[in-house]
Amino acid sequence: MQPMLKTFRRHRLMPTLVVMQIALATAILCNALSLLQQRLAPLLVHDGVAANQVILISHIYNTTGKGWSGAQIQTGYAELRAIPGVIAVSAGSPLPMVSGWYDSDSIFSSNGKHKANAAIYVGSNLVNALGLKLVAGRNFSPSELVDATMQNEGGLNTDAPVILTHAIAQRLFPDTNPLGQQVRVGSKHPSYHTVVGVVGHLLRNDLNSANQPAVGNVLLVPGRFIDFPAIEYAVRADPNALPAVLKSIPVALRRAFPSNDATAHSRPRIATFEAARAAFFHGRRAAVWLLSSVTLVVLIVTLIGIMGLTGFWVQQRTRQIGVRRALGARRVDILRYFQTENLLLATAGIALGCAAAIGINVWLMAHYAVPRLPIVYLPIGAVALWLLGQLAVLGPALRAARVPPTTAMRAA
């Protein structure tokens, strides 16, 4: 240890450069990893929808300015339900992956103790049509369906029961059984809703950095739509019948929503859940690629830098190594020496880098409303750079260990 520090004092240049590189790399790595995680997290969450069975129909807008009547929406349901192979159908709004608008609000537990933000999906039979798995309680009974209109905010101004996802149920009722408890939606709606069931997973359709930790927070409301200008359907079919069902849907829609001047509508979009999911996450996947390549570049460049610098520094000290070997140091001692040296430099760099990462983050938070850097990224970045440093020094250190003791004598 002592001789090492002495070397650092004697030759400040090389250690300083190495420390600076590691510091910068740590700072950047921590920030890049946290961004990467933000983009990646929703891609990894289980979406809860039955695989290869669900078709989503969206963008059935009534373009005359009036809403679709309850009867029309019901006809659409019946037409879709009648397609052979269809297991369940639900009108819904919004639906995951396809809806361009969001309905999300703060949900309060009735005792007022807990609150969580969630997306609100209203639909007549969403649990069956999306193939959601109930982990507790029951599905809505047909008698619990309420009228969902623009005036009662899609059924939220009623006392309809609700089904929660497991994620939000845990937030709102961490230490009680959520079944039978009551929740309130937002501060504007006075009505309370009884929780009758909990489903395992379901993704919200409004993903942004603010609700990142709550991607699985969804509240289901049993609603029968009346006079809604935009309607969507979820259709669950037998996996084998899926292609045939996909083909039959446009015909069924044309029968239910004939397009003339009185009921003009835009072209509905029809996609399997898997296709809709892929399209929905397309941008995130690209961002993940982008950020992972940046992270990789940082790592490669730092590796190259440390390797080059250490290599040179080892070469410069060939004679000292020879002397130490001649005085009885074993190869492994030389190897350990350079590895320890690198560890020391890396530690100094990492400490500086963590401070810089926090500093940059605080500055960004003050200026651009960037979210706080989760502290967990500091140890991750640190470990990554310790490993990287050791990897980089291995080659030069091994070369140093091979220096024969005679070098000390040969070079004058």
Place this chain on the structure above:
Amino acid sequence: MFGYAFKLALRGFRRNTVLTALMVLAVALGIGVAMSMFTVLHNLDGNPLPQRGDEVLHPQIDPRPADLPGARRAPPDNLTYIDALNLYHLDQASRRALMSANWLPLRSTVAGSPLRMETTRATTHGFFPMFDVPFQYGAAWSAQDDTRRAQVVVISQKLNDRLFGGADSVGRELIIATKLFRIIGVIKSWNPQPHFWDLDDGAYGAAAQIYLPFFTWLELPQDYGYGPMDCWGDNPGAGNHNPKAAQCTWAQYWVQLNTPAQVRAYRDLLVRYSQQQHALGRFQRAPNVRLDDVMQWLNYKHVVPVIVRMQTWIAFGVFVICLLNAVGLLLAKFLRRGGEIGVRRALGARKRDVFAQCVIESALIGLLGGIVGLPLVWLGLWLIRQQPVSYAATVQVSPLLLVYALLLAAVATLLAGIWPAWRAARIAPALVVKSL
């Protein structure tokens, strides 16, 4: 002299191929990351109205009730119908535009033609000259058309291509929201990014397909929302069917003021208006006005996405790492050749010959790195364009950008090489030659 240095540089590369290759790779990666991110920021951060961005201003006033829980201090972005109308009539001398946006159903007059929803901007005649909107055919409507609620429409080139195959359609008719409109102008492709005049629906994206006179539009039979309605009080939907509701803001207003004196006067006017409305009992708050020009407004609204800022900072950091890396590796490379440099010095090469030789070698490495990095820039921008985020579409690869990338690589590496070169030039020939 230069040729000799060049030859020596090549010799140096050959002698230490691995180190040279690593340096070229590092520079290439740095350039790839940095240039692609800078391009995005440059595209997003630009002034969308360079000719007169500082003359076009966005007035804001504060008509909100005194006690509004959770309200920010800043005045609302948009105006209520009453304020919009008042401000529009208050300052008749300036060029100005009142506007909002929604979707309207449109079809051609041919029987049985399909009905489509088109993005609509409702505005007043000042919009077109104020924002320098170029016309392919026809022209904008006049002040008279605004006041007498003429049923005229300006359409985009894209819509004109689709409906009329790109022919001059001025004078033809369209059915918009069940009413008959006469086409009066066709806009050439025009879509400044960010579309600063209305940020309520995001700052980047496609321009509207049809432009209607504001007051005509207001009276159309429609139920498509009158732009992003923001209402206070206990009825958030108050404005859905009544754009004239007093508690709802939704109209954008822009005014052109050509001199700083006019801007000052206009600000005073806004304050006076607020005071007057306060006296009348309409406003409850003390005058709370803003008057931003285009760039101030974009900064105020934080239109450049946070993620882009972050990515740019990260890219900048990556670039600095690469430069630091270059400094370290060049230093190692030059000092390792201490023997050769010593001999050259002993044989009569001056310090500055050695210095020049090292700097040229650095620049050469940078240039090579730049060339290798160009495909990486292209790859990076391609990745960015894959994000269907609205801003991504605006990112283009221009030849000029590639030239910049090359230049940046060479110049940055050259600068990084200066200090190592100076160290190398300082090598004392006597000591080195002795130790050979």
